[in-house]
Amino acid sequence: MSKLETVLLTGGAGYIGTHTAVEFLNAGVNVVIADDYSNSSPKAIERLEQLTGKQVVKYGVNMCDKAAVRRIFEENRLDAIVHFAGYKAVGESKALPIQYYRNNVDSALVVCELMQEFGVNQLVFSSSATVYGDSQNVPFEEDEPTSCTNPYGWTKLTIERILTDFVEANKEKTDVNKDVFINDLSVTLLRYFNPIGAHASGLIGEDPRGPANNLMPHVARVAVGVNDHLNVFGNDYPTKDGTCVRDYIHVVDLAKGHLLACQKATPGLHTYNLGTGKGYSVLEVVETFERVNGIRIPYVFAARRPGDVPESYANPARANKELGWRAEHSLEDMCRDVYNWQKNNPQGYGD
Ligand code: WQD
Helix, strand or coil: CCCCCEEEEECCCCHHHHHHHHHHHHCCCEEEEECCCCCCCHHHHHHHHHHHCCCCEEECCCCCCHHHHHHHHHHCCCCEEEECCCCCCHHHHHHCHHHHHHHHHHHHHHHHHHHHHHCCCEEEEEEEHHHECCCCCCCECCCCCCECCCHHHHHHHHHHHHHHHHHHHCCCCCCCCCCCCCCCCEEEEEEECEEECCCCCCCCCCCCCCCCCCHHHHHHHHHCCCCCCEEEECCCCCCCCCCCEECEEEHHHHHHHHHHHHHCCCCEEEEEEECCCCCEEHHHHHHHHHHHHCCCCCEEEECCCCCCCCEECECCHHHHHHHCCCCCCCHHHHHHHHHHHHHHCCCCCCC
């Protein structure tokens, strides 16, 4: 593949995007960020610049706006794209499926079309363990059959499908595809498990707009007194303590997975689980958070949340072997870093 000098991070002002930008910048790669700030803050980019002492090139664009995105390709010589931009709330996707499909699928198509137009041959896509649906065949391996239980998940799986066809069509140049053919096209699908944690500096972290959907932002808001207790959804699952088990992964480990995926890219389609391989229950997360931070997290048991599977955790062996990637942070690290971020920024980026 060509030398990795400049990468475009779509959705680069978001939670995973900012942490990934830090890893690329620290590795000496130039970063271009495209973000419409619909679920993120421009301040997050200022923070990551402060943290790394480096500048990024920023575009406040919506990724479905092809003319605006084309300018990014015209103005920068991109070697690779990491496509994070997308809507990501499971519950909201059930109420707004058309908006989810339009936004998530359209933005991915815009990226593919511009890769064809400009001959950019490297893409990493932000996928999710949600593509394993309600399977209980844990730990999940990448060739586990895929399916989904909500429109958000289906947008991820649909984009995986599109990218699979994209790679297939670029294996051979023919009379039919010669005008859009991409030489040595490399696409990597990264299936994230449950990203939590924050950069150890406390300068960047997760800042969900409006009500939080996921476990850790709820725990963090209780920890700093924004909310008075946590609801634990279900305590009668067939798991070690009756609460659901997930594979929580430190966002910095996840971010490093993107850098390695770009550095080690080879032509073709590659799919990797990014998880630790260890499952922790909701109560174990709460207990760990309390222990490492010396703080109480009051909780009550509430009804099961529809769509939750009892257990989800990765077999990360393929990413270990092929990318040389391994999650290095413990659940203790994740809980400590979340609290550090939330204490320093009780209102997130504050805008
Ligand atoms: C974890 C556990 C909850 C909140 C989701 C998406 C997935 C991915 C990541 C991203 C579950 C319990 C939660 C609370 C609780 N998508 N919980 N009280 O559901 O594994 O994955 O986020 O963009 O596609 O499905 O993560 O953090 O929401 O929940 O008890 O207030 O915490 O029931 O058992 P999940 P989560």
